[in-house]
Amino acid sequence: MGKIYLDNGASTKTDNKVVQAMIPYFKEMYGNASSIHKLGKDAKLAIEKSRKTIAKSLNVIPEEIVFTSGGTESNNLALKGTAFAAASMNKEKNHIITTKIEHDCVLESAKWLETQGFKVTYLDVDKEGFVLLEKLKSAITPKTLLVSIIHGNNEIGTIQDLESIGKACKKNNVLFHTDACQSFTKANLDVKKFNLDLVTLNAHKIHGPKGVGALYVKKGTIIMPWQHGGGHEFGLRSGTENVPGIVGFAKAVKIVDSNNIKEMERLRDKLIEGVLKIPESRLNGPIGKKRLCNNANFSFKKIEGESITGYLDIMGIASSTASACSSMSLEPSHVLMAIGLSREEAHGSLRITLSRYTKEEDIDKLIKKLSKVVNKLRRISPLGG
C-alpha cells in the first residue's frame, strides 16, 4: 500500500528538481565559499545567486538575507540578537512582546532571555488563535524593543493580520519580527507593507532540504550576531555556508507555483467538511482565507490524538497530533490550550497538513479511514464511547 503523507507541516518531500540542483554542489563544486580558488568562487557565486532568488521572492535586497541552518536558528538570532543589541545601547530597552502560540524555538528563546534579565509579555489569543490588536497595543511600552509574532501558526493554521500589527510597531518605533516558516510561499507575506524588520524562513517546509533557512534582516536593523567565528553572512552568522542546502533552498523557492494554493485550499475545505461529519469533532483554528491553505486541525472527544495517528500510520497515512517538535511531549499542546481547549480536547487533537503533492483520493481515503478509527477508539475508550 502506498504511503499517504499528510504531515507536511512537519516537513515536506524534497522536490526532485531541488535534489538535482543540489547534487553538483556535493559532487563537483564542493569548495568552501570563503576560498579564493575557482571551486571556492563557484560556491560563493552559487550562494549569491541563491540569495538574490530568495530576496526577490520577498521583494527585498540580497544584502538583507542571512542564511542560517533553519527556522530554529533564525528565530534564536532574531530574538537574542535584537535583545542584546538593543540592551547594549540602551539599558532601558529590555522588553519583548510575543504570543502564547509561538513555535517552541521562539518561546524557549524568550524564556531564556527572561533568565538574562529581559521582560517578556506572552499575549493571549482569541479562540481562533488571533492576536487581539488592542491588547498588543496596550502591551507596548517605551521599554519594548521587539514584537515577535508567528505569521501562519504551525498547529492551527491561523494567519495573523501582520499589516495591522506592523503599523502599531512602526508607530511605536519597535522592531517587528515574524516567524514565517509555515506561511512562506503559501500566504501573502508583504515585508514592506507589513513593516517587518525581521522574517524567519526555512527550506524544508517548501519542498527544499532540511537544515537550511534564512533570516531577513532589514537594512539598518540593530542586531548582534549570536554565533561567532569567521564573520560569514555579513558578520551575523559565522560558519561555513551550507552551499548545497542554500542552492536547494533557492531552487525550492524558484519552482513554487502559486496556483497550488487554490488546490490545497479546496482539498483542505473538503477535508474539513468531511471530518466534521464525525460526531463530537471540532475544527481548531479559523476557516477560509485566514487559515493556512494546507492546514487542518481537529479535536475528537473521548479519544487520544496519539492513538488516532498510530492507527492511521498502520493504515499507511502519516499525520500528527501537534507540531513535530512537541509531539514527543505528554503535555497537551500549548497552542490548543491557548485557544481555550480543555486538556482532554487538546489531547484528542489531530493535525493534517497538505502539500502540492496531496491528491483528492488521499483526502477521500483519510476521511473514510478516520471515521472508522474514531469509532473504533471510542468503543474501547475508558471515557465512554
Ligand SMILES: Cc1ncc(COP(=O)(O)O)c(C=O)c1O
Ligand atoms: C513555525 C515554525 N517555526 C520554526 C520551525 C523550526 O524550523 P527548523 O525545523 O528549520 O529549525 C518550524 C518547524 O517545525 C515551524 O513550523
